[in-house]
Amino acid sequence: MLRYEMLFLTIPEITGDETESIKSYFLKAVRSAQGEMLSFERWGKYRLAYPVKKNDYGVYFLARFEVALENRDALLKDIRASYIFKFNNLIVKNMIHRLEGTSLEYKRPESLEDTPTDVDSFLKKNDMEGLLKPRGGFKGRKPEEKSIVGGVAGKAATSSVNFDEEDEEDFEDHNE
Amino acid sequence: MTKKIKLKISARLLKKKLRKDSSSGAKHCRFCNNPGLVSEIDYKNAGFLRKFLTERGKILPARISGNTCKYQKMVSREIKKARIMALLPYCATLY
Numbered sequence: 001m002l003r004y005e006m007l008f009l010t011i012p013e014i015t016g017d018e019t020e021s022i023k024s025y026f027l028k029a030v031r032s033a034q035g036e037m038l039s040f041e042r043w044g045k046y047r048l049a050y051p052v053k054k055n056d057y058g059v060y061f062l063a064r065f066e067v068a069l070e071n072r073d074a075l076l077k078d079i080r081a082s083y084i085f086k087f088n089n090l091i092v093k094n095m096i097h098r099l100e101g102t103s104l105e106y107k108r109p110e111s112l113e114d115t116p117t118d119v120d121s122f123l124k125k126n127d128m129e130g131l132l133k134p135r136g137g138f139k140g141r142k143p144e145e146k147s148i149v150g151g152v153a154g155k156a157a158t159s160s161v162n163f164d165e166e167d168e169e170d171f172e173d174h175n176e
Numbered sequence: 177m178t179k180k181i182k183l184k185i186s187a188r189l190l191k192k193k194l195r196k197d198s199s200s201g202a203k204h205c206r207f208c209n210n211p212g213l214v215s216e217i218d219y220k221n222a223g224f225l226r227k228f229l230t231e232r233g234k235i236l237p238a239r240i241s242g243n244t245c246k247y248q249k250m251v252s253r254e255i256k257k258a259r260i261m262a263l264l265p266y267c268a269t270l271y
Contacts, residue, residue, distance in 0.1 A: 007220065007261060008188060009262060023211075047260050048262040049264050049268075050262060050265055052262050058262065060261075071247065093260070093261055094205060095261055096256075097219075103215075106221070107218070107220065107223075107224070108220050108221070108222075109221070109222045109263065111222070115210065
């Protein structure tokens with residue numbers, strides 16, 4: 001059995017029904033060639049390196065299957081024809097590639113759906129929590145300064161009160 | 177008859193001598209003796225392949241990246257595949 005993988009790029013406005021129709025078509029094609037579908041994955045939405053058919057964004061799908069050598073050519077012909085005729089308004093780019101080696105692990109770039117849009121969660125994830133503090137801390141600094149001034153004033157006030165109390169005590173002493 | 181002595185040394189030879197004397201040491205290939213990294217050379221792994229592009233999107237020469245011929249060929253082949261699938265740019269103005 002030979003292993004193949006196909007990576008294809010669709011338009012960003014693709015709906016769930018359309019992905020299901022593509023998936024079911026490939027499943028049927030692979031099964032009719034007495035092969036086996038290993039996986040069908042949706043990578044997610046990506047910003048493309050260059051615009052393709054006036055699209056700046058796109059959705060990637062990766063499908064992997066096994067076929068015997070006898071049925072391979074017919075199956076690949078069928079799939080390539082489907083790219084051109086059946087799904088020509090959905091699929092904008094495709095690549096069929098022979099898989100070598102036994103491992104099915106791979107790494108893919110991070111999609112726009114995976115990346116957090118919230119700034120705080122991004123900073124938390126990358127251990128950069130103190131990075132944006134000076135900007136927020138500027139507003140917080142003024143009250144601190146005020147509090148220091150206030151503290152000094154308070155001390156002065158308390159001391160003055162103490163003086164008063166002492167004075168009062170003195171008065172009391174005098175009265176006695 | 178006295179033998180003529182070559183006094184002038186070409187700039188290329190001078191540079192070569194400088195390079196030899198410099199303390200930076202010889203470049204080494206990051207893939208040799210590292211089979212784990214070799215498996216990362218894949219057209220789907222665009223983040224890793226981006227290390228072998230200049231900021232304008234050109235493929236970095238082996239002279240600079242230090243790759244041996246075998247791995248430089250593998251890397252450049254995968255970069256070209258990734259470019260077809262719009263995972264990497266052919267040329268980039270802003271990166």
